[in-house]
Amino acid sequence: MKIERGRYLTQNIAKILIWMAALSTMAVMALIVFQVLWEGLPVLSLSFFLDSPRSMGREGGIFSTIIGTFALTIVAILFATPLGVGTAIFLWEYTREGRISRTIRFGIGCLAGVPSIIFGLFGFVFFVIYLNMGWSILSGGLTMAALILPTIISATEEALKAIPYSFREVSYSLGGTKWQTVTRAVIPSALPGIFTGIILGICRSIEETAVVILTAGSSLLIPTSLFSPVRTMSVHFYILAREGISMEMAYGTGAALILLVLVVNIVANFLLHRYARKKT
Amino acid sequence: MSTGNKIAIKDFNFYYGSLQALQMINLDIRANEIFALLGPARSGKTTFLKSLNRLTDLVYGASHTGTILLDGEDIYDPKISLTQLRRRVGIVFDLPIPLPMSIYENVAYGPKLSNKTQKKYLDEIIEKALRSAFLWDEVKDRLHTSALRLSGGQQQRLCISRILALDPEVLLLDEPCSGLDPISTASIEETLSRLKKEYTIVLVPHNIQQASRVADRVGFLLDGKLVEEGPAFEIFTRPKNKKTEDYISGKFG
Structure with missing residues (x-):
């Protein structure tokens, strides 16, 4: 007892x-969420989203920073997704576990641990100065792509690992080539996992500041090309708060950021569930 | 090349690294027969089946000596097309492995891999394949629902249809009834007996009774060696080898 x-x-x-x-x-x-929303929600209005910032962001809205955020994120994802997914497929499907794959995986692990400011510095030196791309969406997007690459690679690799070996065997036994097996039997099943990695990458690019300040600048103008400098919402928030321009507008931007990340996740979840339902 | 032999295996040895899985196999498998391969667990039956369509190539460190001829052609000849070989020699595994897609897509998977298959013939191919495996009537109204929702027996017949859709010449079946109930097993056995009119079947039965019900000829594999082979009736009534006799009478296995 x-x-x-x-x-x-x-x-x-x-x-x-x-x-x-x-x-x-x-x-x-x-x-955290409550505090930001409490201070920030009253600032939000349609014009806050649709007007461009005036007098350093003290007045007006945050339109150009929303455009900046989207532009940078899209460029980053466009570069990082094929590279990351490709690397993961190479590592898991095309190489046997050995010195090469272990070295690459070690490199990816290191990359994941590098502070973002170091990525920013690299982007500044390499893209902005050496390749003479200036502070621009392209410089920022490429640097950001490097930053989120490890996330996408490991998410994809985990997704591939979760696919039973038997699926591949079935595909080969039906006369499939390696490429057909990977693209038709493996990837469709791994897609939700890969997609999750991409969403993590998107959220990372939305929230990142150090990389953006060093490689994309902090211009408040609406970008006109890939070579225009931009300011993202996170950077806007940082500058408004750090330089004491307007705490009110900073909280407004913060609230908008939180809502954006929320929307991205809700949409992603919705898509994932719909895909999963279709499969089973 | 003697007539009627679909597959001729000569002095075939197979190794996983330094481990020898098959030893000096010499065997002819005739066209349109069901050849059943008996043997205890880990005697090399699955390796034997997989070496017939070179799925063993996927295993790192695997090697072999000797030859396997399919219609007189060496299947290990570097010039032959591996994907073509696997379409000619189809395999069904011990557990049904439907791919996570619709019933239709599962059966269409093989035909769609070669770009020769046209869309308009695809529907016909799929219906024919599902009919041949006696699954059509059960699934014809829900071809586009997920294959994962089928019962175990239906899934295994789906896997057979998936192979049949490629119009193979040889069917390799590795304990295709191991996860199935007696009724599903009976329907699969019936399917096999009808299929042998068109195909050559190499079956690893999931028990000796199954072999006695469906097989024309039987081989007994023990520790990678083919101990005995011959007509089913002879093997079951008067086996020449003591070990075969012990195995089929249930003394070990």
Whole structure:
């Protein structure tokens, strides 16, 4: 009896601790979101989204920074997705585990651990100065692509690993080539995982500041080409708050950022569920 | 090349790295027969089947000596098309592995791999394949629903249709009934007996009774060696080898 009670006590304490861990995580997250939304939501209006910033962002809206955010993210994803997915397919489907694949994987791990400011510095030196691309969407997008590459590679690789070997065997046994097997039997099943990696990449590019400041500049003008400098919403938030231009507008931008990330995730979830339903 | 032999295996040895899985196999498999390969677990049956359409090529470090002739042609000849070989010699695995797509797409998977297959013939090919595996009547109204929703027996017949859609010459079946109930097993056995009119079938049965029900000829594989082979009736009634006798009478296995 005594031992039994001890087991139940342990069980209950564990339960309480685990609940507390989960609840405090939720609480911290809720507090941050709540604070930003509390301060920022009253600022939001249609004109806040559709007007360009005036007098350094003290007045007007954040339209040009929304355009900047989208432009930079799209360029980053367009470059990082094929490269990242391709690398993951190479690593998992086309090479046997060996020195080469281990070296590449080690490199990717290191890349994932490099602080973003270092990426920013690299982008500044290489794209902005050496390739003479200036502060631009292209410089920023390419640097950002490098930053999110490890995320997409590992997400894709995990997705490929989760596909049973038997699917590949079935495809080969039906006369499929390696390429047909990868593209028809493996990738469709791995797509949700790959997609999740891309979404993580998108969110990362939306929230990143250091890379953008060093490689895309902080222009408040609406970009006209890939070589125009831009300011993203995150950078706008940072500059408004850091330089004490307008805390009110900073919180407005912050709230808009949170909403944007929320929308991206909701849409992504919706698409994933629809895809999963179609498959089973 | 003697007539009637679909597959001729000569002095065939197979190795996974340094481990020898098959030893000096000499065997002829005749056209339009069901050849059943018996043997205890890990005796090399699956390796034998997979070496007949070179799925063993996928295993790192695998090697072989000797020859396997399909219609007199060496299947390990570097000049032959591997994808073509696998279309001619189809395999069904021990567990049904439907790909996560619709019933239709599963059967269409093979034909669609070669660009020769035209869309308008595809529907016909798929209906014919599903009919041959006796699945058509059960699925004709839901061809575009996921294959994962079929029962185990239906999934295995789907896997057979998937092979038949390629119009192969040889069917390799690796314990195709291992996960199935007696009714599904009976329907698959019936399917096999009808299919042998058009195909040559090499079957690893999931028990000895199954071999006695469907096989024309039987081989007994033990530790990678083909101990005995001959007409099913002879093997089951008067096996020449003591080990074969012990195995089929259930003394080990």
